[in-house]
Amino acid sequence: xxxxxxxxxxxxxxxxxxxxxxxxxxxxxxxxxxxxxxxxxxxxxxxxxxxxxxxxxxxxxxxxxxxxxxxxxxxxxxxxxxxxxxxxxxxxxxxxxxxxxxxxxxxxxxxxxxxxxxxxxxxxxxxxxxxxxxxxxxxxxxxxxxxxxxxxxxxxxxxxxxxxxxxxxxxxxxxxxxxxxxxxxxxxxxxxxxxxxxxxxxxxxxxxxxxxxxxxxxxxxxxxxxxxxxxxxxxxxxxxxxxxxxxxxxxxxxxxxxxxxxxxxxxxxxxxxxxxxxxxxxxxxxxxxxxxxxxxxxxxxxxxxxxxxxxxxxxxxxxxxxxxxxxxxxxxxxxxxxxxxxxxxxxxxxxxxxxxxxxxxxxxxxxxxxxxxxxxxxxxxxxxxxxxxxxxxxxxxxxxxxxxxxxxxxxxxxxxxxxxxxxxxxxxxxxxxxxxxxxxxxxxxxxxxxxxxxxxxxxxxxxxxxxxxxxxxxxxxxxxxxxxxxxxxxxxxxxxxxxxxx
Ligand SMILES: N[C@@H](Cc1ccccc1)C(=O)O
Numbered sequence: 446x447x448x449x450x451x452x453x454x455x456x457x458x459x460x461x462x463x464x465x466x467x468x469x470x471x472x473x474x475x476x477x478x479x480x481x482x483x484x485x486x487x488x489x490x491x492x493x494x495x496x497x498x499x500x501x502x503x504x505x506x507x508x509x510x511x512x513x514x515x516x517x518x519x520x521x522x523x524x525x526x527x528x529x530x531x532x533x534x535x536x537x538x539x540x541x542x543x544x545x546x547x548x549x550x551x552x553x554x555x556x557x558x559x560x561x562x563x564x565x566x567x568x569x570x571x572x573x574x575x576x577x578x579x580x581x582x583x584x585x586x587x588x589x590x591x592x593x594x595x596x597x598x599x600x601x602x603x604x605x606x607x608x609x610x611x612x613x614x615x616x617x618x619x620x621x622x623x624x625x626x627x628x629x630x631x632x633x634x635x636x637x638x639x640x641x642x643x644x645x646x647x648x649x650x651x652x653x654x655x656x657x658x659x660x661x662x663x664x665x666x667x668x669x670x671x672x673x674x675x676x677x678x679x680x681x682x683x684x685x686x687x688x689x690x691x692x693x694x695x696x697x698x699x700x701x702x703x704x705x706x707x708x709x710x711x712x713x714x715x716x717x718x719x720x721x722x723x724x725x726x727x728x729x730x731x732x733x734x735x736x737x738x739x740x741x742x743x744x745x746x747x748x749x750x751x752x753x754x755x756x757x758x759x760x761x762x763x764x765x766x767x768x769x770x771x772x773x774x775x776x777x778x779x780x781x782x783x784x785x786x787x788x789x790x791x792x793x794x795x796x797x798x799x800x801x802x803x804x805x806x807x808x809x810x811x812x813x814x815x816x817x818x819x820x821x822x823x824x825x826x827x828x829x830x831x832x833x834x835x836x837x838x839x840x841x842x843x844x845x846x847x848x849x850x851x852x853x854x855x856x857x858x859x860x861x862x863x864x865x866x867x868x869x870x871x872x873x874x875x876x877x878x879x880x881x882x883x884x885x886x887x888x889x890x891x892x893x894x895x896x897x898x899x900x901x902x903x904x905x906x907x908x909x910x911x912x913x914x915x916x917x918x919x920x921x922x923x924x925x926x927x928x929x930x931x932x933x934x935x936x937x938x939x940x941x942x943x944x945x946x947x
Pocket of ligand 1: 781782783784865868889890891909910911912
């Protein structure tokens with residue numbers, strides 16, 4: 446029988462009496478496992494081999510585990526230091542021991558709790574005594590570390606592996622292992638003799654340049670063969686959705702704004718007619734800067750007009766009549782919303798005075814001192830936007846959102862009357878989560894009040910909004926916990942597989 450080279454050597458390396466893993470075969474024939482897998486599936490198709498698949502668990506040391514493998518477990522180091530200080534005869538002061546054992550920071554706590562757990566001795570009112578009979582070197586956790594390090598740790602008892610995993614010294618990973626064995630037909634084929642056919646599995650640069658590709662016979666390509674999954678680098682799902690949002694908004698005629706992440710309270714709050722004693726302006730909610738503490742320059746005329754609006758109100762309105770302090774307005778903080786950018790643009794401070802009609806947006810990070818939970822992060826992306834035109838109404842606002850979300854396949858949008866110091870009327874937006882069916886808040890919006898617009902020098906209508914990119918991402922991907930999307934608890938499988946419509 447004639448077989449392509451890889452198939453021939455794989456068949457010869459296989460046995461009828463025992464199954465051998467692809468990795469073992471790959472080692473024996475000195476080929477890469479992917480090529481061996483491909484050949485094995487082709488041989489299976491020809492009825493010459495059986496390919497079995499099962500999942501196996503492999504265990505590896507974490508960085509911390511590696512460290513203890515090199516230096517010894519902290520509790521063992523404490524034990525030996527104690528023995529050396531004679532703590533098997535008379536108790537020794539803990540402070541001295543810690544110094545001698547060279548344990549640092551978090552290792553001390555780890556050493557103490559495991560020392561007690563493993564019965565190496567007792568710790569009483571600051572003194573340590575050890576049990577001379579204890580044998581930390583044959584402690585099963587210590588004994589498992591070298592084996593895990595060289596890849597044979599899987600044979601240790603589940604209890605020991607569990608304990609190491611709980612301590613964060615080891616992690617388990619499931620891998621799928623394929624093994625092969627000869628079928629009867631395979632044995633017969635081998636006995637009849639195998640010849641290597643001149644087929645080529647892959648086009649190489651050499652074949653192309655020397656022209657041989659014209660003469661060689663190519664191996665059939667099995668598109669159904671199970672191949673190794675390669676997780677290549679890709680843009681983060683949130684970034685992909687953010688990019689899509691930008692494309693959609695640009696398509697709807699919007700231009701992009703940018704500006705500082707750290708900004709003066711003046712732009713973040715005062716220009717928005719947020720009273721200086723508003724609860725959101727306390728240290729509870731904002732991340733204030735200590736160096737530098739204040740912005741150097743603010744546009745003086747504008748500051749004066751904003752101050753007037755706060756104190757006395759504008760023509761048809763009434764101000765807050767509460768104190769307004771320019772120093773307070775100069776304080777710097779991480780922006781809690783990107784409406785600071787809208788203020789800079791509307792004031793003519795970023796790209797000069799703007800005449801209606803205008804449409805602007807940004808998809809940028811904002812920072813809030815919130816409590817982390819399934820729907821809140823301390824930093825998130827806001828989709829800020831505004832439209833400046835004559836005679837805008839709530840209908841325009843709703844129409845814009847309906848249009849925007851429709852581009853992402855989201856058609857069930859609800860509006861709830863709301864209050865913002867800077868918009869009137871104001872609406873919160875809700876969207877239905879595709880898997881939980883719950884309505885989740887996805888944004889906040891409204892028409893800027895004259896108290897905001899007049900000092901900025903804008904004499905037509907401006908409707909505006911701040912939408913949460915992460916919430917949009919939850920609606921698009923079905924993620925139920927925002928922490929799956931970014932942060933330290935991200936679900937890697939989710940990030941690898943989540944689809945974003947482009
Ligand atoms: N700044 C608001 C969003 C918003 C922007 C503009 C107008 C109305 C609302 C928020 O962060 O929730």
